Amino acid sequence: MGELQSEKHVRYILSVEKKKDGFESVVIDHLRLNGAYWGLTTLDILGKLDAVDKDEVVSWIMECQDESGGFGGNIGHDPHVLFTLSAIQILALFDKIDVLDIEKVSNYIANLQNEDGSFAGDMWGEIDTRFSYVAICSLALLHRLDKINVDKAVKYIVSCKNLDGGFGCTPGAESHAGQIFCCVGALAITGSLHYVDKDLLGWWLCERQVKSGGLNGRPEKLPDVCYSWWVLSSLIIIDRVHWIDKGKLVNFILDCQDKENGGISDRPDDAVDVFHTYFGIAGLSLLEYQGLKAIDPAYALPVEVVNKIFLGK
Amino acid sequence: MHGRPRKAPTQEEQEASSLKAVKLRELQSQLLNFHRNKIYTKEAVDISTKLLESNPEHYTGWNYRKLSVQNLLESALDSDSVQSILDEELRLVENALKQNFKSYGAWHHRKWILSKGHSSTDKELRLLGKFQKLDARNFHAWNYRRFITALKEIPDEKELQYTTDMIYDNFSNYSAWHNRSVLLSHLMEAREEGYSGKENVLGEEFEFVRSALFTDPDDQSGWFYHLWLLYQTLKREPLLITSWPSIGSNIQLSVNGYLDGQSLLPVLHFKSKARKYPIILCFNEAVEGVNSSTVTVECEYHAGDDLIWTPLSANKLDFAQAWLTYLNFPDEVNSLKPYSVKITVAHVPGITSLSGAPCSTTHTSFTVCVSLHDLKHAEVQTMERFSWKEENFRARATQPQDANLLHSLGNLKITMENKPIASDWSMDTISTEIAHCRELLSATNCKIGKLTLARLLMAHNTLISYSRPNDGAEIHYDEILALYRDLMKMDPKHLCYYEDEYSLALLKQLTSNTESLLKYSYEYQESTSPSMKSNLCLRLSGLSLSRLGSMECLLWVQMLDLSHNKLRSVEGLEALQLLSYLNLSNNKICSFTALEPIRMLKALQVLDVSYNEIGAHSVDTSRYLCSSPMNHAVGNDWNFEEFANGGIKLNDHWDAFLVFKDLNLIQLEILGNPVVNDQLKAFLFKIMPALKWLDGDNCN
DSSP: OOOOOHHHHHHHHHHHHHOOOSHHHHTTGGGHHHHHHHHHHHHHHTTOGGGSOHHHHHHHHHHTBOTTSOBBSSTTOOBOHHHHHHHHHHHHHTTOGGGSOHHHHHHHHHTTBOTTSOBBSSTTOOBOHHHHHHHHHHHHHTTOGGGSOHHHHHHHHHHTBOTTSOBOSSTTOOOOHHHHHHHHHHHHHTTOGGGSOHHHHHHHHHTTBOTTSOBOSSTTOOOOTTHHHHHHHHHHHTTOGGGSOHHHHHHHHHHTBOTTTOOEESSTTBOEEHHHHHHHHHHHHHTTOTTOOOBOTTTOSBHHHHHHHHHOO | OOSOBOOOOOHHHHHHHHHHHHHHHHHHHHHHHHHHTTOOOHHHHHHHHHHHHHOTTOHHHHHHHHHHHHHHHHTOOSHHHHHHHHHHHHHHHHHHHHHOTTOHHHHHHHHHHHTTTOOOHHHHHHHHHHHHHHOTTOHHHHHHHHHHHHHTTOOHHHHHHHHHHHHHHOSOOHHHHHHHHHHHHHHHHTTOTTOSOHHHHHHHHHHHHHHHHHHOTTOHHHHHHHHHHHHHHHOOOOOEEEEESOTTOEEEEESSSEETTEEOOTTSEEEOTTSEEEEEEEEEEEEEOOSTTTEEEEETTBOOTTOOOEEOOGGGOSOEEEEEEEEEOOSOTTOOSOEEEEEEEOSSSOOEETTOOBOOOEEEEEEEEEOOOOSTTOOOOOOSOOOOOGGGEEEOOOOTTHHHHHHHHHTOSOOOTTSOSSOHHHHHHHHHHHHHHHHHHHHOOOHHHHHHHHHHHHHHHHHHHHHSTTTTOOOOHHHHHHHHHHHHHHOGGGHHHHHHHHHHHHHHHHTSSHHHHHHTEEEEOOTTOTTSOOEEEEEOTTSOOOSOOOGGGOTTOSEEEOOSSOOSOOTTGGGOTTOOEEEOOSSOOOOSGGGGGGGGOTTOOEEEOOSSOTTSOSOOTTTTTSOOGGGTOOOTTOOGGGGOOSSOOHHHHHHHHHHHTTOOOSEEEOTTOTTOOHHHHHHHHHHOTTOOEETTEEOO
């Protein structure tokens, strides 16, 4: 298994930034802002955020902003709440949230809330609890939660709670670790964790750990490094992380590294990408792997960044 | 991004990839250009078709597409043109889904088209059939199926039959089982014909899932469904289960702890300089709405309508399992005649659980008498440090005056008059399931089967305890504990889960009858100061407890030793409002936030949390379970500023501040935790003015 090849991963992330011509890169061009968040947060966890030009990144982010106040996934793309969160999170990493017109951004987000408390992702109306999380997390970081009806938002999320204790994307939808992270994270941020049956959900989540030590996203599926974040952070938020074997999960993540070229993949010996590199390293941070900055399980940003925002300097 | 093998591309592969990239980049930049300039010509729209069929994740492409459809529809002349425009979109979505059947953008576009009122139910169900054949667990398809059934008003019963078919096709279809549970819940809730009798429905479902479990016991899907059925069988309205003072007990009140020169028997006696005593109500689940309208307190000396009930929970929530109020001592100080207090809970509706179920009406009553103010034994304010050392504890031999104590401990659980708590049907069902489970386990050593048996036995015990609350007739504990020990060996990945369940079962066993409780009750007498009154201590140390439970049976405890266990959380302790002395040393408490339940123990004077792991971890797993600015549960009463001078930063000590600021500790032990340093100690003295001893250091 060996160790975490931190230097190789840093080099990998910086190289992805530069290599924009391969097919793999072009096909996800529209979510570059998410990719930037994954890459930069990973660098910060590894203590290497200063390897990038802060001002260059910030000015590119601002070019992704649309006149509605929301952010698109890349320059020229339509605004969507998913990318708006990534923009806010990256600015938080750089302690540059003040470059935003906070009223404008928070109004864009708040206007996406529906009567029943749910959130649309953008003007085209797709509803999903992912967007509830993203909206709540964004507004909390901007200190503007009062712009939405928090009670209704919580009620809607609770209506997506399933009989196995998990959460789906809409009422009645099957429990899935990614959705669970979004719902549990949103309930955590709004002080509403009493709506979570921690024992029932905790057991469902801990059963995601399979023989190889990796975690899957729902019963009878294959393990994947990205669930090291979604399942793990949910378990930590509800204080049930001791119900999995942390050592085995660490080994699984380390096994998914490309020890020669850097980067982490979904499963051992698969192709690497920034998405899985971030979730693998963030997961290792949650597992208290040596030498990594602590990451907050609800806001998905380093703890010191979150503490600064809420506890002041 | 998923499931692609890792190998360095060959020269040919790289060239092909570059070519693809150039083509795709061209399509994408053209699309953005058409979109920005609102160009919806046929050529432009065809480009978007090519793009979305090869890269259905390009969300702006779908947005452009919707605008182009709106544009076309504006100039559509008749319903046939409309039809053909929308058909084209449906065709595009189908092709895009062939490329990636998990594309959010594609599925949403289809819903958007359908909302314009168009496609036939059959067509959509056929499309779904195709995708569900490709991947029976595709949740996008299942979600779309729920969208269509709602849109086309397909009855739940029909969909239920569909899940039956899917399950017969393959038992390991968690998505089908899940959908089944959703549909059945709707049908039962709506009391649809054939589904209003919960017992019949559940009976059939238990039979149905049994075939899945026996066919493939290692597949989890059936077992999760079985667990849901178990919960449905046990589900009941919230009710009051214990109280302090406990039902039928006689409590002696005093100001200084003495009556007629004799030290009052602890446990049944309450001492308070403030001349008021607590009433604690404990429910079987978290409820809201406990107030002076929903709870009546009848007693000679108190009017009862102006009582304020406080929920004992973190985050200042409206919901809690335990609720607290205070009654004043009667004005006539020398009343030795016992007077009775009768409490009626939920005589009017208003107390409800998290899911809105109303609480059943229950009563509890006890008697109270007040002692003379004994001047001879004026309160001796002890300046000496309290010690938990072994020689201060003596096992209790049963003594004559124990009759009242035994009666009191024996009557911990409240019965409901005139109404059976556990129906015959639920008892029978659980017994049947236990038998089937044993049968399965005799043929195959299946982990989740064993776990299910343990849960069934616990459920059986709970039902027994409801019907015969206090005679310890719950029988299965030894077997349950043995099952968990087996599971720890069989499934070491989940060791700590089984340890937690083991702890809960052990504590239930311990508190299930009086003899057992007395076995763990020790008399505490400070050997070096015989003048100090003796006290009763519940000693639960060295039991490998990783988790607390059954706290509702321990509301009477004033002195509690939980040292030398494996506790990482103390959830549940907030109900023990009489607790004055608490030992948590040598456990696995990893943060101050994990101690938050203690924050509500206003009577606590002596606390030992030494030799834990506070400060040893970079991750705080209770961070969001307590009130802080991060979860917006703290408002303007977070008055940290007055302590901020002296170089103390809130960022460093906010969690210590959270836990200790409301406590009136006299003595605290925290050594043996990495977080401890002089700065922290100085801070603690500052926020707790009554603190006299900190790790053996006198405040002077």
